[in-house]
Amino acid sequence: MTNQEPDIGSLETEMNRGFLHILVLALLEKDMYGYSMVKHIEALGYRVEENTLYPLLRRLEKNGWIASKWDLSEDRPRKFYAVTAKGRALRGSLLGIWRNQDRVLAKIEKENANVQ
Amino acid sequence: MSNKLEAYLEEISHFLSGRAEREEILSEIRSHILEKAAAEHGGTGDDAVDRAIAAYGPPRRVAERYAEDRPIIAPAYKRYLVRYTTLLFAVHAAFTVLAVVLGKQFVVFPFLYMPELGVIDALMYLPTAFLADLGLVALVLYFITQSGKDVKLPWPKFALDLDEVEPPRKAFWGRVGTAVGAVVMLAVTDFALYLFVRYHTIFLYLREGSGPRPFLTPEAGRYLSLIVIAMFAVSTMALFVKLLTRSRWVDVVKNVLTLGLIGLILRQPFDGLFAVAVPAKLETVLRYNVKIGLLVVALIVTWELVRDVVRLGRRNISHIHLIQ
Numbered sequence: 418m419t420n421q422e423p424d425i426g427s428l429e430t431e432m433n434r435g436f437l438h439i440l441v442l443a444l445l446e447k448d449m450y451g452y453s454m455v456k457h458i459e460a461l462g463y464r465v466e467e468n469t470l471y472p473l474l475r476r477l478e479k480n481g482w483i484a485s486k487w488d489l490s491e492d493r494p495r496k497f498y499a500v501t502a503k504g505r506a507l508r509g510s511l512l513g514i515w516r517n518q519d520r521v522l523a524k525i526e527k528e529n530a531n532v533q
Numbered sequence: 534m535s536n537k538l539e540a541y542l543e544e545i546s547h548f549l550s551g552r553a554e555r556e557e558i559l560s561e562i563r564s565h566i567l568e569k570a571a572a573e574h575g576g577t578g579d580d581a582v583d584r585a586i587a588a589y590g591p592p593r594r595v596a597e598r599y600a601e602d603r604p605i606i607a608p609a610y611k612r613y614l615v616r617y618t619t620l621l622f623a624v625h626a627a628f629t630v631l632a633v634v635l636g637k638q639f640v641v642f643p644f645l646y647m648p649e650l651g652v653i654d655a656l657m658y659l660p661t662a663f664l665a666d667l668g669l670v671a672l673v674l675y676f677i678t679q680s681g682k683d684v685k686l687p688w689p690k691f692a693l694d695l696d697e698v699e700p701p702r703k704a705f706w707g708r709v710g711t712a713v714g715a716v717v718m719l720a721v722t723d724f725a726l727y728l729f730v731r732y733h734t735i736f737l738y739l740r741e742g743s744g745p746r747p748f749l750t751p752e753a754g755r756y757l758s759l760i761v762i763a764m765f766a767v768s769t770m771a772l773f774v775k776l777l778t779r780s781r782w783v784d785v786v787k788n789v790l791t792l793g794l795i796g797l798i799l800r801q802p803f804d805g806l807f808a809v810a811v812p813a814k815l816e817t818v819l820r821y822n823v824k825i826g827l828l829v830v831a832l833i834v835t836w837e838l839v840r841d842v843v844r845l846g847r848r849n850i851s852h853i854h855l856i857q
């Protein structure tokens with residue numbers, strides 16, 4: 418999570434809920450395992466709690482939006498995840514919603530700037 | 534493999550109990566912690582694993598993240614928990630009063646078995662009955678919630694609506710009425726006490742030339758007088774307290790005490806009650822009229838009690854909604 422004022426904590430959690438779905442579905446265009454996803458997201462300047470990511474991955478997989486498989490070839494077993502065709506379709510719809518919300522907010526900000 | 538990691542996973546497993554995919558979840562967490570320990574803390578030794586575990590979070594919190602956000606009882610049905618429980622309990626309480634008054638056991642097949650109860654038994658029985666009613670309603674609402682269907686639950690129009698949930702109005706003349714009532718009740722209570730101290734009973738009749746004489750036998754007169762004085766005192770205190778607060782709890786407490794005192798009156802056997810000769814016909818009429826009268830009063834008090842508890846419950850629920 419990003420560092421925000423403490424009083425918006427719960428609101429940030431609510432906003433993140435939807436955003437994390439899009440983020441993970443976008444990220445899993447190539448196969449990744451949990452830890453690599455956490456590090457990748459951190460490198461992009463965002464942060465996701467580890468104990469939040471895995472339940473989310475489980476829910477996405479349950480709905481058929483992502484698929485997973487264990488890789489036992491390395492020293493440590495790793496579970497790799499990848500987006501499915503159904504997940505891609507969902508990602509498209511979610512991105513559409515998010516872009517529309519962004520457009521509406523940008524318009525309102527512009528209107529507010531004109532009022533001032 | 535670190536013992537601490539296995540202990541940590543065991544704790545998570547405890548809080549995850551009941552989930553079919555528990556082993557898979559634990560494998561994912563194990564894999565992540567070992568990966569993190571190796572990549573960020575220089576290996577998979579105890580210290581490194583400890584630090585990775587600390588970052589992952591407390592076991593219960595980790596397990597709770599896997600819980601679906603499905604409520605036990607859907608928010609739309611929450612108010613029915615209070616509504617139906619109070620309705621069911623009102624019926625239960627009425628049957629309890631009947632069981633005490635009639636001194637018989639009976640069955641309302643297949644829903645209810647009322648054993649033969651004394652007043653004290655009844656007072657002990659009612660809290661258990663309330664919990665049973667609450668549990669039954671909660672169970673029905675749970676099954677409706679889990680079915681996922683949009684069931685429209687009935688609620689009779691004669692009953693209370695949420696819009697009625699508001700504290701009693703603070704009208705000036707209403708307060709004057711309460712004050713007058715309190716003073717009158719205080720005078721009545723004092724007069725009854727005066728009679729009791731002087732004659733050891735408040736049930737008296739006037740006989741020309743010989744002054745007041747007791748209407749009931751000394752023992753019954755003393756017992757019933759004390760109960761009636763206690764009822765006057767409860768009403769007086771409730772009225773005075775109502776001048777200071779508008780809380781419905783005052784009425785709830787008053788009605789609970791009144792119900793208990795009515796129960797004590799009903800315990801008094803009718804046979805051999807009178808100290809004067811009463812014709813057999815009149816005694817029979819009195820016997821049934823007194824019992825019916827007390828039963829009606831008990832039912833009215835029970836209804837008021839249930840109504841106030843419903844209103845209090847609704848207010849609490851509406852506050853919860855506001856907080857959420």
